[in-house]
Amino acid sequence: MLNFLEIHKQMRMNSIALFFKGCVTFELIDSIIMIVSSRLEQLENNLGVRKRVYGVLTECLQNLCNNIESSEESKEMTELNYDLHSAVIMVDSNDEGYFIKTGNFVSNSKIEDLKKSIEGINLLSKEELREKYNKILSNKIFSEKGGAGLGLIDIAKKSGKKLEYDFETVDNKFSFFSFQITISKNG
């Protein structure tokens, strides 16, 4: 039998905790952002940190939602019984910082591009991230959904840490993409 008291204690120890698995919609992520930010108000005294967590969470979840919605393989995935609109979202924290983790299915054909953009961003210094952000912004090249890769750069800027990721092959068409962002408590 599952011991919920244990789980409750563990989650309390982590001081902020949210775990979700299921269909991701913009309405849902709005609620998640609201829950996390009101919890942050109580737990985190540093306004800068609070705002960075809020910003990264918003950007990351809106990104996730956009990617899931724009997936062209949606029909095929549904037929194959992959839970296309379904993702996992987790927010937790320890003494050092806050962690935002997401997981979702991606088509194998998209892995290389995704890897390339994350690796590319991980190579940049704080100043280079700022320059790249400004360049994209003033270039006025924007996708319908507002992106042009600005989201990931903004996340990296606010995080100040390297973006962590992993692809786990499911079959010859799909993989599971895990993504983790860290925001330090001491700036």
Place this chain on the structure above:
Amino acid sequence: MEKLTLEPKNKTPKLSFDPANGKMEVSGVSSAENSLEFYKPILSWIEEYKNSPQPETVVDINYKYFNTSSAKCILDMLERFVQLKSAGTNLTVNWYYEKDDEEMYDAGLNFSDILETSFNLIEIE
């Protein structure tokens, strides 16, 4: 020309643009996933104001947070304001940021760099 007033919502800021005294105020959060919809009428409003602006136009920008989808729209909006200078108004842009909010300070500086126009960066408690 009508005054433009928008009440703040969960994901959109409070807005008050007054053509009678040239005072333009934006404050709050801008985090809609598709911001263009929200900003389009605002951009048109500024275009219209450009036809007969006040001699002094003061723009007060006080965002608590904006997402990347809004960033481009905010730049567009600020650019429209900067263009007012050629229509004969004396433009002041005040960019407010909360104490310790380094990100928002940087954002103001970035926009000001891109538009090659100086903003007053003002810290608030």
